Amino acid sequence: MVFNSYTFIVFFIIMLILHNMPFPWKVKKINLLLASYIFYAAWNPPFILLLWLSTVVDYFVGRALYNQENKHKRKLLLVISLIGNLGMLCFFKYGGFILENFTHLVNAMGANYHPAKPNIILPAGISFYTFTTLCYTIDMYKRKSKPVKSMLDFSLFVTFFPHLVAGPIVRPPQLVPQFETPHKATQQQLLEGLFLLSLGLFMKVVLADSMLSGSANAVFNSMDKLAPLDAWTGVLAFSGQIFFDFAGYTTCAIGVASCLGFVLPQNFLYPYAAIGFSDFWRRWHITLSAWLRDYLYIPLGGNQKGKIRTYINLMITMLLGGLWHGANWTFVVWGGLHGFYLWVEKFFKDLTGKRTPVVATATGNEPMVENIAPAAISRTKKTVKNFFLAILTFFLVNVTWVFFRSATFTKAWQLLKSMFGQVHDGTVLLKTLSIIKVMVIITLMVIFHWLMRNTKVLAVAYKMPWWLVGLIWTVLLLLLIWSQESSSSFIYFQF
Numbered sequence: 001m002v003f004n005s006y007t008f009i010v011f012f013i014i015m016l017i018l019h020n021m022p023f024p025w026k027v028k029k030i031n032l033l034l035a036s037y038i039f040y041a042a043w044n045p046p047f048i049l050l051l052w053l054s055t056v057v058d059y060f061v062g063r064a065l066y067n068q069e070n071k072h073k074r075k076l077l078l079v080i081s082l083i084g085n086l087g088m089l090c091f092f093k094y095g096g097f098i099l100e101n102f103t104h105l106v107n108a109m110g111a112n113y114h115p116a117k118p119n120i121i122l123p124a125g126i127s128f129y130t131f132t133t134l135c136y137t138i139d140m141y142k143r144k145s146k147p148v149k150s151m152l153d154f155s156l157f158v159t160f161f162p163h164l165v166a167g168p169i170v171r172p173p174q175l176v177p178q179f180e181t182p183h184k185a186t187q188q189q190l191l192e193g194l195f196l197l198s199l200g201l202f203m204k205v206v207l208a209d210s211m212l213s214g215s216a217n218a219v220f221n222s223m224d225k226l227a228p229l230d231a232w233t234g235v236l237a238f239s240g241q242i243f244f245d246f247a248g249y250t251t252c253a254i255g256v257a258s259c260l261g262f263v264l265p266q267n268f269l270y271p272y273a274a275i276g277f278s279d280f281w282r283r284w285h286i287t288l289s290a291w292l293r294d295y296l297y298i299p300l301g302g303n304q305k306g307k308i309r310t311y312i313n314l315m316i317t318m319l320l321g322g323l324w325h326g327a328n329w330t331f332v333v334w335g336g337l338h339g340f341y342l343w344v345e346k347f348f349k350d351l352t353g354k355r356t357p358v359v360a361t362a363t364g365n366e367p368m369v370e371n372i373a374p375a376a377i378s379r380t381k382k383t384v385k386n387f388f389l390a391i392l393t394f395f396l397v398n399v400t401w402v403f404f405r406s407a408t409f410t411k412a413w414q415l416l417k418s419m420f421g422q423v424h425d426g427t428v429l430l431k432t433l434s435i436i437k438v439m440v441i442i443t444l445m446v447i448f449h450w451l452m453r454n455t456k457v458l459a460v461a462y463k464m465p466w467w468l469v470g471l472i473w474t475v476l477l478l479l480l481i482w483s484q485e486s487s488s489s490f491i492y493f494q495f
Contacts, residue, residue: 001042039161065140097327125165162253168267169287183261196255203248227426231418273449315339
């Protein structure tokens, strides 16, 4: 079931009615749990068993990890949890990938090995709920928090339908306490939730699907060598499509949870206004970035074991982060490029980090007005500098999207050559109207990100007159109704 479907609208209305009925809190939680399983079963019902098995095993292993005093037994329990979770993830998501690369390796050594291709169906959202349960068992091992008291609460934490399939990746302290006491949306939460749901659907249906996906798909699916303008248009269209698609999903998820009285963590904060790549990863897929930092980068040693080790830890984290997105070497290269960008950024920060900025101050004998103009000029220069750094970051991010979206290295390399003018007499693929549409949307998106980089949409909405918010909301809904042609899945469902 997807948020952008009429089936979900009916499902959601029923859930709102049931959640606001005068039932005991335990009954409401059971309703939410059953609804979450129904929501997940809409893709492939048998995979409910996989989700249920992961939930049960990690609930009991987590409690045992917290209560067990014997160090060897605790490590054994942690290994069991890691093997169970990562084993399922590796089999379903990377089984075919591992077999394919093993086959290439064996044949390169002279053997004639051609096994049958495995027919493995990837369960929706397995990467997301695997990371959700993993962080629980690891936290129990480190005793960072107490075990969840109720199996019902833990099951609901793992399967809560707004975040189940594509995040945000939640941690027990962020959600479990909300299930321990009765929660029902206030009028303000309901209105905020419905507005965010409308905004998220607008981002997905109108911008990602109707406006940008056509140009992106045409360029990335083309077998021809393209003209530079067409190549750049397709890549820029995809950069907008993946943002509006994924940020649209998490905006919907946060909105749906708010309508039920729950709070989910933010997952995007206008990433295309990022000034550098450390800033980018504080704004893009925030919950995954934080997960990789806390459960991979820091355990590897973080930046506490010298500069060389810090660079190695950064690259390992980004390579595995790339592989998390998909079973293809192109995703690994995508992660590697981000790791390289972070290397370069850290190198220059280390190079200039010891310099102490000189700050002009006024003495008691000098009129303060004399320092206002220089200070204003300095702020203006800094703003302009940061804006151009943000544009450079956006440019480099688009280069990485080529590998993220391309199915093969051949296609990625061909597209990069087209983008940088290394192809003569390239095919003109896109219509002028399509190019103008993409360029206008992407330009407005970047400007909007820059203007909103230090605030949030609800904060801005509360500063507006009520009638203006109502007008904007009405326009969003009208465009949604006008654009709703299909109920295509969100891009991150495949991850």
